[in-house]
Amino acid sequence: MYGYDIFHDRLMDTLIGNLRNGTNAAAYIFEGVKGLRVYESALLFAKALVCDNPKDAPCCHCPSCREAQAGTHPDILFVNRERGKASLGINPIRDMITEAMVTPFFNQHKVFIIKDGDLLTAEAQNAFLKIIEEPPEYAVFIIICPDAQTLLPTVRSRAITIPFTPVNDDIVRKYITEKYPDEPRVDFLVKYCAGIPEAADDIIDREDFEQLREDALSLVPKILSKNKIHAYTVSEYFENHAEIAAELYDMILTYLRDALVTALGSPEKIVNADTSDKIDILARTYPTGLLVCAIDEIIYSKKLLDRNVKTSATAMHAALKVVSDI
Ligand SMILES: [Zn+2]
Structure with a gap:
């Protein structure tokens, strides 16, 4: 879908539809477990946010879309844990806030993708709260998190939670049969994966x-x-x-x-x-x-x-x- 292999096409269609109509929030929680391509879905949404043709975003042919797809767009930034740290602490969030004060290079949006939202410390979340209480109008924050309940209620209340739920068996079956055409245990795997297509990778490996x-x-x-x-x-x-x-x-x-x-x-x-x-x-x-x-x-x-x-x-x-x- 628009250059990304994801599992939640309808959900993303709705989000992108709202965006084309000029409706988007300052902060999102993309909630979903590993194996559902939540990160790829966040990348797709970021691409739509920075597209040069907002009414048709992501158009997939403008310079912004091409940069986003290549992972080199200067207005799509990633917030990661510091090397060697088990949690996502306040330093990367402070850096993000500093960066968020700088206007976008290209056009109307600057997107911050926070991976490992479940590892955000309470201190980091409280710092984050300050920016989403009065965000710069161009900034959009996407927290990726397997379970939104692990975030502070104050963060949850200021963000829109987008639930990436397990998908239906047909999607899991399609994923397995296309990626592993010789796999003999397809029926078992479809049931065992319980709606998480990429869970099959771990089992087959x-x-x-x-x-x-x-x-x-x-x-x-x-x-x-x-x-x-x-x-x-x-x-x-x-x-x-x-x-x-x-x-x-x-x-x-x-x-x-x-x-x-x-x-x-x-x-x-x-x-x-x-x-x-x-x-x-x-x-x-x-x-x-x-x-x-x-x-x-x-x-x-x-x-x-x-x-x-x-x-x-x-x-x-x-x-x-x-x-x-x-
Ligand atoms: Zn575009």
Whole structure:
């Protein structure tokens, strides 16, 4: 679309339509997880903002559009973390504010794309607030963020949040079949990616993916067993696979959800169709209440990972909590 491969054409059409009618905000939050090409969508919007033909933006042939497409437009600026820093602190935001006081080189807009919005410190956000409270009329700020809720309410209230939600299965299928024409697991991947097309890249690139799926499936009965020895086994497995704990939790979740939908009478909705016989056994062996409880605990344990809780401890928590809750 207008020179960018994106997944949210209709959403961008609406945004660009508003822009052509002269309606745009000073600050946007482009909210969407990795794998949905939110960054590329922000680049497209920036191109439309700087286009020399506002009624037809992005026209794709004016000098501004060409510079934007080449990544060399002087009025499209990127705000990144400082080298070696885990968060996006106040220094890059101060630099951005200084830059924002300088009028655009070319025409009516100067665009700032803030990647990693979820890593903005509170101090940086408060500095940012000052500029979006009274922004220069030409400045447009785009914060890219997987979850807008991680930003301060005061920032959210002064920006328009554009939600990049997971896309439908047809878009995921098209992406996979065009990029990987020889991939035999298309039906599985479409369901597993759950609306995030580029999630397929990580799966296809990962040589041990099928082995990990097998392992995850074998951990499920241990988590559901109400047995403390099994809880230790689960914890130990996670300890040995700490670097991929989040993916393992996701795999376990898909099996638990599959068992639940099977138990509730909709086996056609399962993701792991290739192991439907084993999921059937899970659905018949464990009560639905226990499956629901395990799903909640796995989701919670995955969140603990984000808070830097030791991986084996999160897994132990999940397995033992399931035991104690029932
Ligand atoms: Zn143009």
